Amino acid sequence: MLEWRRKVNTWITICDTCKREGWDAARDAQTDGEALAALIEAAAEGRGEVRTRRVSCTMGCERACNVVVQAEGKIGYSLGKFTPDAVSAQAIVDYAGLHAASETGQVPFREWPQGVKGHFVSRQVPPPVDTEA
Template sequence: MTTWITICDTCKREGWDAAAMAQTDGEALAGLIEAAASGVAGVKTRRVSCLMGCKSGCNVAIQSRDKLNYTLGDFIPDDEAAAGIVAYAQAHAQSATGQVPFRDWPHSIKGHFVTRHPPLPDSE
């Protein structure tokens, strides 16, 4: 089953300056994640404009149908963060429930979890 990395491309970290920076921090992180995820089995990416986590930007959501889903934030847009996010998403894709053992989390995502969302029920 596919795990989606939903990336907020409007995130701006503290100190972001429109006059000095050609793109938002979210756009920078999105480009890095897209490159890192290229060709990774079970993982797809998409950009959205605003995950409403502005106090902890840069934000991403790790999502898949019928699994636990997660929001992560407060990333610096760099290669290490992007690689960790993609590695976690790949482990999420391989998990039947979406839960990934802490020992298997990439170091670069530890401390970045904001929320966990249980799967939606199948019926009302």
């Protein structure tokens, strides 16, 4: 008999206020985070297991262009120091797809897209399931 499992999406949370070194409000029409967010959103379009959302500030300013990859009941990851370009965006979305396919959220290093290697900042274990009423 097949066991029914609720579908759990992997979320890419993108800091849209990130500004890389050298960003200039007089010159740049949008923040680096806004630029990266738009690229990630475009790359994730049609990927049902991967969802995106923007937030204003993930408090990783020294590593500008930050994202968080997370899903309910799975290990989550903070990544930073991305360049707001299509290559980085695609690598982030591809990694999120692997995260979505993993039961625990862990993805073997050998499977990581090259574009995310060297960008991991921290890992967050999911909170315990509270069984007390």
